[in-house]
Amino acid sequence: MDIKAVEASYARWAPVYDKTFGAVTRAGRRRTAEYINNHGGSVLEVGVGTGLALPHYASNVQVTGIDFSEEMLAKARLRIEERELTNIKELRQMDARSLDFADNSFDMVAAMHVLSVVPEPKRVMSEIERVLKPGGRVVISNHFKSTQGVLASIEKFTAPFADVLGWHSDFAIETVLQEERLKLELQQSLPPFGMMTFLVLRKLHTN
Numbered sequence: 001m002d003i004k005a006v007e008a009s010y011a012r013w014a015p016v017y018d019k020t021f022g023a024v025t026r027a028g029r030r031r032t033a034e035y036i037n038n039h040g041g042s043v044l045e046v047g048v049g050t051g052l053a054l055p056h057y058a059s060n061v062q063v064t065g066i067d068f069s070e071e072m073l074a075k076a077r078l079r080i081e082e083r084e085l086t087n088i089k090e091l092r093q094m095d096a097r098s099l100d101f102a103d104n105s106f107d108m109v110a111a112m113h114v115l116s117v118v119p120e121p122k123r124v125m126s127e128i129e130r131v132l133k134p135g136g137r138v139v140i141s142n143h144f145k146s147t148q149g150v151l152a153s154i155e156k157f158t159a160p161f162a163d164v165l166g167w168h169s170d171f172a173i174e175t176v177l178q179e180e181r182l183k184l185e186l187q188q189s190l191p192p193f194g195m196m197t198f199l200v201l202r203k204l205h206t207n
Protein backbone atom coordinates (compact mmCIF):
# COMPACT_ATOMS: atom_id res chain seq x y z
CA MET A 1 0.00 0.00 0.00
CA ASP A 2 1.52 3.35 -0.97
CA ILE A 3 0.87 6.66 0.79
CA LYS A 4 -1.81 7.72 -1.75
CA ALA A 5 -3.73 4.51 -1.02
CA VAL A 6 -3.40 5.19 2.74
CA GLU A 7 -4.72 8.72 2.24
CA ALA A 8 -7.70 7.57 0.14
CA SER A 9 -8.48 4.63 2.40
CA TYR A 10 -8.53 6.63 5.66
CA ALA A 11 -10.52 9.48 4.11
CA ARG A 12 -13.17 6.76 3.57
CA TRP A 13 -12.71 5.17 7.02
CA ALA A 14 -12.78 8.43 9.03
CA PRO A 15 -16.60 8.86 9.34
CA VAL A 16 -17.19 5.23 10.41
CA TYR A 17 -13.86 4.26 12.01
CA ASP A 18 -14.83 4.59 15.68
CA LYS A 19 -17.74 2.15 15.42
CA THR A 20 -16.01 -0.39 13.16
CA PHE A 21 -12.21 -0.92 13.15
CA GLY A 22 -11.98 1.33 16.21
CA ALA A 23 -14.36 -0.84 18.23
CA VAL A 24 -12.51 -4.10 17.44
CA THR A 25 -9.16 -2.63 18.50
CA ARG A 26 -10.33 -1.10 21.81
CA ALA A 27 -8.38 -3.50 24.07
CA GLY A 28 -5.06 -2.55 22.47
CA ARG A 29 -5.54 1.15 23.09
CA ARG A 30 -6.61 0.61 26.71
CA ARG A 31 -3.65 -1.66 27.45
CA THR A 32 -1.22 0.74 25.77
CA ALA A 33 -2.52 3.80 27.64
CA GLU A 34 -2.52 1.85 30.93
CA TYR A 35 1.14 0.90 30.42
CA ILE A 36 2.13 4.45 29.47
CA ASN A 37 0.21 5.99 32.40
CA ASN A 38 2.25 3.86 34.82
CA HIS A 39 5.41 5.57 33.56
CA GLY A 40 4.31 9.14 32.70
CA GLY A 41 6.40 11.60 30.66
CA SER A 42 6.32 12.68 27.03
CA VAL A 43 4.66 10.41 24.46
CA LEU A 44 4.54 10.48 20.70
CA GLU A 45 1.50 8.65 19.33
CA VAL A 46 2.27 7.64 15.74
CA GLY A 47 -0.87 7.22 13.60
CA VAL A 48 -3.12 8.80 16.21
CA GLY A 49 -6.11 8.42 13.86
CA THR A 50 -9.40 9.75 15.25
CA GLY A 51 -7.78 10.04 18.69
CA LEU A 52 -9.63 7.15 20.32
CA ALA A 53 -6.74 6.61 22.77
CA LEU A 54 -6.42 10.26 23.79
CA PRO A 55 -9.03 10.30 26.60
CA HIS A 56 -7.30 7.28 28.20
CA TYR A 57 -4.00 9.04 28.93
CA ALA A 58 -3.50 10.25 32.50
CA SER A 59 -2.72 13.88 33.26
CA ASN A 60 0.96 13.03 33.96
CA VAL A 61 1.40 12.11 30.27
CA GLN A 62 2.05 14.85 27.67
CA VAL A 63 0.93 13.60 24.27
CA THR A 64 2.01 14.62 20.79
CA GLY A 65 0.06 12.91 18.01
CA ILE A 66 0.82 12.60 14.31
CA ASP A 67 -1.14 11.12 11.42
CA PHE A 68 -1.00 11.34 7.64
CA SER A 69 -4.78 11.58 7.17
CA GLU A 70 -6.30 15.06 7.58
CA GLU A 71 -9.76 13.46 7.83
CA MET A 72 -8.73 11.23 10.75
CA LEU A 73 -6.94 14.16 12.45
CA ALA A 74 -10.05 16.36 12.15
CA LYS A 75 -11.96 13.77 14.22
CA ALA A 76 -9.15 13.68 16.80
CA ARG A 77 -9.15 17.49 17.10
CA LEU A 78 -12.90 17.48 17.70
CA ARG A 79 -12.48 14.85 20.42
CA ILE A 80 -9.84 16.95 22.21
CA GLU A 81 -12.12 19.96 22.12
CA GLU A 82 -15.25 18.11 23.25
CA ARG A 83 -13.47 16.24 26.07
CA GLU A 84 -11.34 19.28 27.03
CA LEU A 85 -8.17 17.16 27.04
CA THR A 86 -5.50 19.54 28.35
CA ASN A 87 -2.57 17.08 28.29
CA ILE A 88 -2.56 16.75 24.50
CA LYS A 89 0.32 19.02 23.49
CA GLU A 90 -0.21 19.00 19.75
CA LEU A 91 -1.53 17.04 16.77
CA ARG A 92 0.31 17.33 13.48
CA GLN A 93 -0.14 16.04 9.96
CA MET A 94 3.03 14.09 9.23
CA ASP A 95 4.38 11.01 7.47
CA ALA A 96 5.67 8.50 10.03
CA ARG A 97 8.47 7.60 7.58
CA SER A 98 10.14 10.99 8.17
CA LEU A 99 9.23 12.34 11.59
CA ASP A 100 9.80 16.06 12.01
CA PHE A 101 11.25 15.73 15.53
CA ALA A 102 14.83 15.86 16.82
CA ASP A 103 16.67 12.69 17.89
CA ASN A 104 15.95 11.50 21.47
CA SER A 105 12.83 13.68 21.89
CA PHE A 106 10.30 11.39 23.65
CA ASP A 107 10.16 9.16 26.74
CA MET A 108 7.78 6.81 24.92
CA VAL A 109 6.35 6.18 21.48
CA ALA A 110 2.93 4.53 21.05
CA ALA A 111 2.09 2.77 17.77
CA MET A 112 -1.38 1.26 17.84
CA HIS A 113 -2.74 -0.56 14.80
CA VAL A 114 -0.59 1.54 12.49
CA LEU A 115 2.51 -0.52 11.68
CA SER A 116 0.56 -2.89 9.41
CA VAL A 117 -0.88 0.16 7.62
CA VAL A 118 2.16 2.34 6.86
CA PRO A 119 4.17 1.93 3.70
CA GLU A 120 7.77 0.92 4.67
CA PRO A 121 7.16 -0.24 8.26
CA LYS A 122 10.89 -0.91 8.84
CA ARG A 123 11.67 2.71 8.00
CA VAL A 124 8.94 3.81 10.43
CA MET A 125 10.48 1.63 13.18
CA SER A 126 13.85 3.24 12.49
CA GLU A 127 12.30 6.72 12.80
CA ILE A 128 10.58 5.69 16.04
CA GLU A 129 13.92 4.49 17.43
CA ARG A 130 15.59 7.77 16.42
CA VAL A 131 13.10 10.07 18.19
CA LEU A 132 12.94 7.90 21.31
CA LYS A 133 15.25 8.76 24.23
CA PRO A 134 17.78 6.06 25.25
CA GLY A 135 16.07 3.93 27.92
CA GLY A 136 12.66 4.95 26.51
CA ARG A 137 10.03 2.49 25.33
CA VAL A 138 8.01 1.80 22.19
CA VAL A 139 4.57 0.44 23.05
CA ILE A 140 2.85 -1.39 20.20
CA SER A 141 -0.57 -2.93 19.73
CA ASN A 142 -1.18 -4.67 16.42
CA HIS A 143 -2.56 -7.71 14.70
CA PHE A 144 0.23 -9.90 13.35
CA LYS A 145 0.11 -12.71 10.83
CA SER A 146 -1.16 -16.03 12.21
CA THR A 147 0.95 -19.07 11.46
CA GLN A 148 -1.87 -21.64 11.39
CA GLY A 149 -5.62 -22.23 11.58
CA VAL A 150 -8.65 -20.60 9.99
CA LEU A 151 -7.36 -17.09 10.67
CA ALA A 152 -4.17 -17.78 8.70
CA SER A 153 -6.28 -18.83 5.68
CA ILE A 154 -8.46 -15.70 5.96
CA GLU A 155 -5.38 -13.46 6.22
CA LYS A 156 -3.82 -15.08 3.16
CA PHE A 157 -7.05 -14.63 1.22
CA THR A 158 -7.51 -10.95 2.20
CA ALA A 159 -3.81 -9.93 1.86
CA PRO A 160 -4.11 -8.78 -1.82
CA PHE A 161 -6.89 -6.34 -0.80
CA ALA A 162 -4.70 -4.12 1.42
CA ASP A 163 -5.49 -0.96 -0.57
CA VAL A 164 -9.23 -1.48 -0.11
CA LEU A 165 -9.09 -2.65 3.51
CA GLY A 166 -6.57 -0.03 4.63
CA TRP A 167 -4.15 -2.50 6.28
CA HIS A 168 -2.02 -5.58 5.59
CA SER A 169 -3.77 -8.61 7.08
CA ASP A 170 -0.66 -10.82 6.81
CA PHE A 171 1.84 -8.55 8.61
CA ALA A 172 4.72 -10.49 10.20
CA ILE A 173 5.78 -9.63 13.76
CA GLU A 174 9.46 -9.91 12.74
CA THR A 175 9.06 -6.70 10.72
CA VAL A 176 8.88 -4.63 13.92
CA LEU A 177 11.65 -6.51 15.77
CA GLN A 178 14.59 -5.65 13.55
CA GLU A 179 15.94 -2.45 15.07
CA GLU A 180 19.21 -3.33 16.83
CA ARG A 181 18.74 -0.80 19.62
CA LEU A 182 15.13 -1.80 20.37
CA LYS A 183 15.04 -4.77 22.73
CA LEU A 184 11.81 -6.75 23.22
CA GLU A 185 10.74 -6.52 26.89
CA LEU A 186 7.14 -7.71 26.91
CA GLN A 187 4.76 -9.60 24.60
CA GLN A 188 1.11 -10.38 25.45
CA SER A 189 -1.99 -11.53 23.57
CA LEU A 190 -5.02 -9.29 23.66
CA PRO A 191 -8.74 -9.65 22.85
CA PRO A 192 -10.66 -10.24 20.72
CA PHE A 193 -9.73 -13.96 20.78
CA GLY A 194 -6.02 -13.20 21.23
CA MET A 195 -5.97 -11.72 17.72
CA MET A 196 -4.12 -8.60 18.84
CA THR A 197 -0.61 -8.48 20.29
CA PHE A 198 0.79 -6.02 22.82
CA LEU A 199 4.54 -5.40 22.65
CA VAL A 200 6.98 -3.26 24.64
CA LEU A 201 10.45 -2.59 23.23
CA ARG A 202 13.15 -0.68 25.12
CA LYS A 203 15.80 1.51 23.47
CA LEU A 204 19.27 0.49 24.60
CA HIS A 205 21.69 3.16 25.84
CA THR A 206 24.62 1.87 23.78
CA ASN A 207 25.43 3.24 20.31
Ligand SMILES: C[S@@+](CC[C@H](N)C(=O)[O-])C[C@H]1O[C@@H](n2cnc3c(N)ncnc32)[C@H](O)[C@@H]1O
Binds near residue numbers: 021048067097118
Ligand atom coordinates in the same frame (compact mmCIF):
# COMPACT_ATOMS: atom_id res chain seq x y z
C1 LIG B 1 -6.01 1.66 11.70
S1 LIG B 1 -5.72 3.35 12.00
C2 LIG B 1 -5.22 3.35 13.73
C3 LIG B 1 -5.57 4.63 14.42
C4 LIG B 1 -5.33 4.64 15.94
N1 LIG B 1 -3.94 4.41 16.25
C5 LIG B 1 -6.20 3.63 16.62
O1 LIG B 1 -5.70 2.70 17.26
O2 LIG B 1 -7.43 3.79 16.55
C6 LIG B 1 -4.18 3.61 11.15
C7 LIG B 1 -3.79 5.07 11.07
O3 LIG B 1 -2.46 5.16 10.55
C8 LIG B 1 -2.37 6.32 9.75
N2 LIG B 1 -1.21 6.22 8.85
C9 LIG B 1 -1.00 5.34 7.86
N3 LIG B 1 0.18 5.56 7.25
C10 LIG B 1 0.75 6.61 7.88
C11 LIG B 1 1.97 7.31 7.72
N4 LIG B 1 2.87 6.97 6.78
N5 LIG B 1 2.24 8.35 8.55
C12 LIG B 1 1.34 8.70 9.50
N6 LIG B 1 0.16 8.08 9.70
C13 LIG B 1 -0.14 7.04 8.90
C14 LIG B 1 -3.71 6.33 9.02
O4 LIG B 1 -3.99 7.59 8.45
C15 LIG B 1 -4.67 5.92 10.14
O5 LIG B 1 -5.18 7.03 10.82
